[in-house]
Amino acid sequence: MPARLGTLASLRTLDLGHNQLTSVPRELGDLTALSDFLYLHDNRLTSLPGELGRLTRLAYLNVGENRLSELPDTVGDMRGLVELRAQHNRLGSLPASLGGLRSLRELWLRGNALTSLPATVRGLSALRELELRENAFAAVPDALRGLPLLRRLDLRANRLRELPGWLTELPALEKLDLRWNEVPDDDSTAAALRARGCVVLR
DSSP: OOGGGGGOTTOOOEEOOSSOOSOOOGGGGGOTTOOSEEEOOSSOOSOOOGGGGGOTTOOEEEOOSSOOSOOOGGGGGOTTOSEEEOOSSOOSOOOGGGGGOTTOOEEEOOSSOOSOOOGGGGGOTTOOEEEOOSSOOSSOOGGGTTOSSOOEEEOOSSOOOOOOGGGGGOTTOOEEEOTTSOOOTTOHHHHHHHHTTOEEEO
């Protein structure tokens, strides 16, 4: 993509998905009027420019189906994000700055290599939906403890053997998907969640 793309000062939506891009110019950060969607999914990106953090008005960012091993630290500066999709990459960790996304409602991280989440995720007070399917979690991340609005938690196809008792303290949890893990049928936390009306799939 040409660097002059950054001169489109009034652009609100940009869709570059489903191409064969191996990089995007740092001048994308100059598109500070982007307020709706930025689609970079289904390309061959191995990194993202830190300048994306300047897109503070952007609501929806999709960088899924690439070859990213990390997200830039500046992602936490994108305070307008409501939805972040980074599924099917090669992420082994997430930046601590992620916890600064106080407006984030949906976070999609399926198909990466995550084993933990940064403690700052506790700051995602607006988060409603979290997809952690097909990662390498051996335990439910403690960083999720206390999230007040989390409704759906997808932990399918990880390495879980038990559930922490604090899951019952998540006041808004409506659906917990545990399929393709090794959590026993008689897990007491799962039973307590079901008793209060939460759908627990396993």
